[in-house]
Amino acid sequence: MSTLTTAAYLVSSVLFILSLRGLSHPSTARRGNFLGILGMTIAIVTTLSNPGVLSYKEIGIAFLIGGLIGTSIAVKIQMTALPQLVAAFHSLVGLAAVFVAASAYYNPSAFNIGTVGSIPMGSLIEMSIGTAIGAVTFTGSIIAFGKLQGFVSGNPLVFKGQHFINLLLGLGIIALIVKFCIDQNQELFWLIVFASFVIGVLLIVPIGGADMPVIVSMLNSYSGWAAAGIGFTLSNNLLIITGALVGSSGAILSYIMCKGMNRSFLNVLLGGFGGEQAASAGGVKDDRQAKQGNAADAAFMMKNSKTIIIVPGYGMAVAQAQHALREMGDLLKAAGAEVRYAIHPVAGRMPGHMNVLLAEANVPYDEVLELDEINRDFSETDVAFVIGANDVTNPAAKTDKTSAIYGMPILDVENAGQVFFVKRGMASGYAGVQNELFFRDNTLMLFGDAKKVCEDIIKGLEN
Amino acid sequence: MSEISNQLESLSYKAQQIANEASQLASSVAETSGGHSDFIIFGITVLVLACFVGYYVVWSVTPALHSPLMGVTNAISSVIIVGALLAAGPVDSNISKYFGLVAVTLAAVNIFGGFVVTNRMLSMFKKKQ
Numbered sequence: 391m392s393t394l395t396t397a398a399y400l401v402s403s404v405l406f407i408l409s410l411r412g413l414s415h416p417s418t419a420r421r422g423n424f425l426g427i428l429g430m431t432i433a434i435v436t437t438l439s440n441p442g443v444l445s446y447k448e449i450g451i452a453f454l455i456g457g458l459i460g461t462s463i464a465v466k467i468q469m470t471a472l473p474q475l476v477a478a479f480h481s482l483v484g485l486a487a488v489f490v491a492a493s494a495y496y497n498p499s500a501f502n503i504g505t506v507g508s509i510p511m512g513s514l515i516e517m518s519i520g521t522a523i524g525a526v527t528f529t530g531s532i533i534a535f536g537k538l539q540g541f542v543s544g545n546p547l548v549f550k551g552q553h554f555i556n557l558l559l560g561l562g563i564i565a566l567i568v569k570f571c572i573d574q575n576q577e578l579f580w581l582i583v584f585a586s587f588v589i590g591v592l593l594i595v596p597i598g599g600a601d602m603p604v605i606v607s608m609l610n611s612y613s614g615w616a617a618a619g620i621g622f623t624l625s626n627n628l629l630i631i632t633g634a635l636v637g638s639s640g641a642i643l644s645y646i647m648c649k650g651m652n653r654s655f656l657n658v659l660l661g662g663f664g665g666e667q668a669a670s671a672g673g674v675k676d677d678r679q680a681k682q683g684n685a686a687d688a689a690f691m692m693k694n695s696k697t698i699i700i701v702p703g704y705g706m707a708v709a710q711a712q713h714a715l716r717e718m719g720d721l722l723k724a725a726g727a728e729v730r731y732a733i734h735p736v737a738g739r740m741p742g743h744m745n746v747l748l749a750e751a752n753v754p755y756d757e758v759l760e761l762d763e764i765n766r767d768f769s770e771t772d773v774a775f776v777i778g779a780n781d782v783t784n785p786a787a788k789t790d791k792t793s794a795i796y797g798m799p800i801l802d803v804e805n806a807g808q809v810f811f812v813k814r815g816m817a818s819g820y821a822g823v824q825n826e827l828f829f830r831d832n833t834l835m836l837f838g839d840a841k842k843v844c845e846d847i848i849k850g851l852e853n
Numbered sequence: 854m855s856e857i858s859n860q861l862e863s864l865s866y867k868a869q870q871i872a873n874e875a876s877q878l879a880s881s882v883a884e885t886s887g888g889h890s891d892f893i894i895f896g897i898t899v900l901v902l903a904c905f906v907g908y909y910v911v912w913s914v915t916p917a918l919h920s921p922l923m924g925v926t927n928a929i930s931s932v933i934i935v936g937a938l939l940a941a942g943p944v945d946s947n948i949s950k951y952f953g954l955v956a957v958t959l960a961a962v963n964i965f966g967g968f969v970v971t972n973r974m975l976s977m978f979k980k981k982q
Contacts, residue, residue: 402932403903406929406932407906407910409925409929410907410910410911410914410922410925410926411910411913413914413915413918413921413922413925414913414914414915415915416915416917416918416975416978416980417980419918419921419975419978420972420975420976422925423921423925423968423971423972423975426925426928426929426968426971427968429929430928430929430931430932430964430968433932433934433935434934434935434938437934437935437938437939438938440938440939440942442939442942442943443938443939443941443942444942444943444944445941445942445943445944445950448941448950448954449938449941449942449954449957452941452954452955452957452958452961453957453958453961454961455958455961456957456958456959456960456961456962456963456964456965457961457962457964457965458965459962459965459966460961460962460963460964460965460966460967460969461965461966461969463962463966464965464966464967464969464970464973465969465973467970469974469977472920472970472974475966475970476923476924476927479927479962479963479966479967480927482931482959482960482962482963483927483930483931483933483959483960483963485956485959486931486933486934486937486955486956486959486960486963487933489937489940489952489953489955489956489959490933490936490937490940490952490953490956492949492952493936493937493940493941493949493950493952493953493956494936494940494949496947496948496949496952497940497943497947497949497950500939500940500942500943500949501936501939501940512893516893606923607923610923610926610927610930613927613930614926614930616930616933617930617931617932617933618900620933620936621896622892622893622896623936624935624936624939625892625896626935626936627896627899628932628935629932629933629935629936630896630899630900630903631899631900631903631906632929632930632932633900633903633930634899634900634903634904634906634907635903635906635907635910635911635926635929636907636926636927636929636930637904637907638904638907638908638911639907639911639922639923639926640923640926642908642911642912643911643919643922643923646916646919733916733917735916740919740920740923741916741919741920741922741923742916742917742918742919742920742921742922742923743920745916745917745918745919745920745978746920746921746974746977749974749977749978749979750977752977752979754979754980754981754982755917755978755979755980756980756981757981758917760916760917
């Protein structure tokens with residue numbers, strides 16, 4: 391690698407770091423994205439000027455096809471479908487890593503790692519590890535995509551001896567890698583790929599739909615490590631640096647998501663949590679009656695309050711209620727109330743999903759606050775309006791040690807003067823735990839589709 | 854005359870081939886005799902330091918922008934296209950080159966998709982008027 395090339399790759403790496411840095415505030419974020427594009431352009435142009443790269447025509451066609459597909463999907467995709475889009479994209483990075491490694495195996499001289507049959511040991515180790523991570527990322531992301539999109543049931547699929555099989559497969563892959571590094575046999579290479587494909591499926595299958603924020607972040611991390619693995623094969627620092635950035639970013643996001651649910655990463659990975667099964671088994675029959683209100687009551691009471699905090703959850707996104715909700719908020723603001731939004735770390739199906747959905751509905755970002763920014767304010771708030779969220783408001787998380795959600799950080803909506811709960815029915819939430827809040831004196835249930843309820847309240851406010 | 858020139862041409866072609874093989878052999882010897890293992894240590898150093906950079910940079914990202922963060926990281930992890938381009942680069946067609954071209958396509962989907970969708974998300978975040 392010439393000095394100039396190395397320098398150009400270094401510039402790319404720095405631009406990527408600055409691009410992530412830009413995301414520290416919404417006002418600098420777009421510039422950050424632009425720096426990322428610039429870094430990628432420099433990386434591609436530098437590689438194209440490598441003397442070994444000659445087939446510009448074929449590369450151009452491949453690049454154009456990929457670019458067109460990627461752009462047209464990204465332009466059309468609905469923001470509610472963002473998590474599955476990201477999962478699908480991760481799978482492509484994984485697959486690309488497998489193809490690059492396969493290519494390096496069949497034509498090592500293009501990568502300066504010896505010749506066919508006599509690739510140095512170090513490169514073989516890196517190549518096979520990169521391949522394995524890439525292959526796991528590929529099939530794991532496809533299953534995550536299927537679960538989020540609804541192609542595969544969101545319920546956890548658990549069977550006996552699952553973890554034992556995974557362990558055996560994991561050990562098998564390690565054995566295959568060792569044997570491959572000694573023999574350099576092509577069958578062994580494809581066996582590693584195949585076994586990693588299988589383990590990718592088995593790892594994600596037992597994980598429930600609502601745990602997907604953790605899984606999508608984890609796969610994000612894997613795609614980074616796969617890139618770093620290929621970076622070692624190519625002796626390329628740019629790939630290693632970028633891979634480490636992406637890898638640590640995904641790891642931190644999955645840590646944040648786990649903490650938001652007070653679950654350990656291992657507990658999520660072992661799976662079997664949540665889904666319909668758990669909800670019906672855990673939902674204890676309750677004879678208590680929750681107070682039920684209607685949209686007109688809610689409209690009247692909110693019109694006369696000074697401070698309102700809206701707590702949106704995934705149910706709001708499912709009902710596509712965000713635009714109606716924002717309209718309701720606007721009317722309340724016009725009536726003189728202070729309206730803010732409180733976001734729980736695990737609201738939505740990927741980190742920050744709810745913020746994007748509200749932003750899309752034209753809610754200004756400075757009205758949208760995180761749990762620790764707003765939680766104290768509930769006690770001085772007239773109305774808490776909970777829409778499509780449940781477990782994240784359950785006070786049992788603080789008081790009931792036997793509860794499945796004990797220890798999970800919650801939004802203290804119970805401290806507000808009046809709580810409205812927009813829900814389709816009395817069913818318990820994802821964790822299968824009954825919400826104490828439904829039976830409090832200051833709680834009024836508004837049963838119905840989230841969008842419909844918002845529209846009814848809007849009508850009530852306009853009259 | 855033409856025969857001699859033909860012979861010369863084939864001879865020079867052979868010489869070229871031998872030179873190529875020799876250079877490949879030399880490079881592979883250099884790799885096995887430590888050139889590459891040096892890079893492993895160097896590469897691990899870079900990896901560890903970059904993890905620390907990533908740690909501090911990512912914690913400074915505001916939680917409201919965690920979705921765009923995933924979009925950007927998804928796009929930049931496709932820097933793997935560097936490897937794909939090297940694989941697709943040689944003129945002669947073989948399986949290795951086709952693998953490389955497929956990888957170029959996959960990575961391009963990601964690069965464009967990732968940056969475009971992130972830009973879409975970020976353009977929605979507006980301040981209170």
